[in-house]
Structures are given as C-alpha cells and as structure tokens.
Amino acid sequence: GQQLNQSPQSMFIQEGEDVSMNCTSSSIFNTWLWYKQEPGEGPVLLIALYKAGELTSNGRLTAQFGITRKDSFLNISASIPSDVGIYFCAGQLSAGNNRKLIWGLGTSLGVNP
Amino acid sequence: DAGVIQSPRHEVTEMGQEVTLRCKPISGHNSLFWYRQTMMRGLELLIYFNNNVPIDDSGMPEDRFSAKMPNASFSTLKIQPSEPRDSAVYFCASSLRTDGTEAFFGQGTRLTVV
Numbered sequence: 559g560q561q562l563n564q565s566p567q568s569m570f571i572q573e574g575e576d577v578s579m580n581c582t583s584s585s586i587f588n589t590w591l592w593y594k595q596e597p598g599e600g601p602v603l604l605i606a607l608y609k610a611g612e613l614t615s616n617g618r619l620t621a622q623f624g625i626t627r628k629d630s631f632l633n634i635s636a637s638i639p640s641d642v643g644i645y646f647c648a649g650q651l652s653a654g655n656n657r658k659l660i661w662g663l664g665t666s667l668g669v670n671p
Numbered sequence: 672d673a674g675v676i677q678s679p680r681h682e683v684t685e686m687g688q689e690v691t692l693r694c695k696p697i698s699g700h701n702s703l704f705w706y707r708q709t710m711m712r713g714l715e716l717l718i719y720f721n722n723n724v725p726i727d728d729s730g731m732p733e734d735r736f737s738a739k740m741p742n743a744s745f746s747t748l749k750i751q752p753s754e755p756r757d758s759a760v761y762f763c764a765s766s767l768r769t770d771g772t773e774a775f776f777g778q779g780t781r782l783t784v785v
Contacts (some may be wrong), residue, residue, distance in 0.1 A: 589770075589772055591772060591773075598778070598779075599775025599778055599779075600675070600762050600764070600777050600778055600779050601714070601762075601776050602776070603773055603774070603775070606772060643759065646713075648714075650770060650771070650772060657714050658719075658727065658730075658771065659716065659772065660771055661713050661714040661715075661772045662713070663713040664713065
C-alpha cells in the first residue's frame, strides 16, 4: 500500500537550534498536513498545504509542499523546550476515489534546555 | 468549544470482554473519524462518517469492530470480543471537511486488553 517515509525517526537538539524534518513518498499527493502530538494528547494540526511549491509559516514553523508533489518539509527555527513532541506528516493522494489520509510514523523531537 | 471529547480516557479489560469507546465531536463538524495508534503501525484510520453516515469502513480490522453514529453529536466504537492485540490508543477526530484534512482530535482512549 501507499507509504509515507518520515525522517528522521528521532532527533535531540539544543534549545535555540533550528530543526528540519521531511516526508517523502513514491506517490503524488494533493494535500500535505503537519501535526504535533504531545504525550497523552491527540495530534494537533500545525500547517496544511494544498498547492505544489506552497510555503506556509505558522510562527517559528515553516512547511513546504514539494514541487514534485511527492514530498514535504517542516522546519522549526530557534527551538524551545515546548517544541518537544512527535511531529507527524499526513498526505492525501491525488489519484483515485480514496480520500483517506496517509500518515507518516512520526519524528520524535527532544530539546535540551 | 470544548473540542472533541472522548471517554473513557483509559480502559483496562480482560480478553473476551466487550469494549465501547465514546466520542462527542465538535458541534457543527459534519465529518467524524476513528483512528487507532500503535507504535508499530502509527495512526490508522478505522472508519469515517459524513453527516452521520458511514462512508468508508475499510480500515476496520475485522468483524469484531463496529462503529455507530446515531446523531451528529455522538459516536461509538465497539470491540466485541476484545483481544490483547487490540491494545492501542483510539482517537476520534472531527472536521468541517469531508476529506479528513484539518481534523481536530480528541485526547484519545488508551485501551489495554489483558
């Protein structure tokens, strides 16, 4: 079945550093979403992307919809301890009638104060 | 708005018992989604409803799982009989969009079947 490859699987950084993570697939998507999940909570939507090449920011977060429509990137600038959590990408395929989202397995982020 | 409300937050049950998970979506959202999250498989969509009607249940693992949405403000996910491999966190999410994007998630129900 379709898969989203999310990397890195985990990362541990110093407060103040910038962070980059990405999702790739062999399939073409028409929507990319980035969610953050904290312990004991459900995922929370950070950024939604609907057009190839689109670059969208939400505070210190910036996400891009890859030109090939097969990938997406999330950057966090000047990380702070509250950025800790698991970041998920999710995509909606462009082909077929199945509108279900496909989810990556997440990037676990740790921030050392 | 209180967001998506799920109950119970935690459930421990013995194998073979019936389990019912409950969800109250955000008022006005006409799409509701049930997800299961495990370490190995991540987030998996089990079933989703649009205007209280089940649209796609292809993610429901087997006949032991069933879901209902009797009205716009309530949905249940039932497992009967439960098995240890059903242990996971089950999330309910709702959205104004029928395509499942921009969904708001509840806090989840952590199910442990022993």
